[in-house]
Amino acid sequence: MGIRCIVGLGNPGPRYEWTRHNLGFLVLDRFIADRNWSWRRERDGEESEGRIGGEEIVLLKPMRYMNRSGGPVRDLLARCGRGPEELLVLVDDAALPVGRIRIRKSGGAGGHRGLESIEEELESRAYRRLRIGVGEAPEGMDLADHLLRELEEAERERFEAVARSVAGLLPDLIRRGVDWAMNRYNAEGAPSAPKEDEDRTREGEGST
Secondary structure: OOOOEEEEOOOOOOOOOOOHHHHHHHHHHHHHHOOOOOOEEEOOEEEEEEEEOOEEEEEEEEOOOHHHOHHHHHHHHHHHOOOHHHEEEEEEEOOOOOOOEEEEOOOOOOOOHHHHHHHHHHOOOOOEEEEEEOOOOOOOOOHHHHHHOOOOHHHHHHHHHHHHHHHHHHHHHHHHOHHHHHHHHOOOOOOOOOOOOOOOOOOOOEEO
16 A cells, blocks of 8 residues: 655754754745745644656655644644555654665654654554654764754754655655665665656646
8 A cells, every 4th residue: 555644753943943853844844935835724734645657645744743744644634534544754864874774664763753653643553654863963962962953054944865865766756665665775875865756747747
């Protein structure tokens, strides 16, 4: 079964906008900007939708704090009539080098509060997740401080590039499936995500 809902994790508000923990938000912002889609505010999140490869795709940025992300995700799937196996979650991962990605069909939360909340609310681990490397905390720095520290200008440029790269791979992941993406991007020495979605204007894409 294919991906029909994509959730990017982060924290709401300007205080957290340019932090490593908000990389999921940043990826979806770049993704819709490339397609002229737009966000609309729902009760507990910002949503958008459009067509990729002839399929309707719904996007969500939960507007609760990270450790309460699961409620908006649960509500989205219920309203759309979708199951966990049709959900892809974009999440930062401090265990991976900056820009490296790992795609999984299911699994544990690995200590990530956002994934823990989603797992609790869905009562399932059978959702897809795309982990995006943000790098380990420097020696002596608390992990939370590392993830929530505001990025400096040079770091912002680097994470902008990462966000564009990940946004660029999403259309092929949707069209070709998670197995294809895992084979392409998970192996050691696998190519980086494309810098941009070169074929985003293929027939079947558009906003609603």
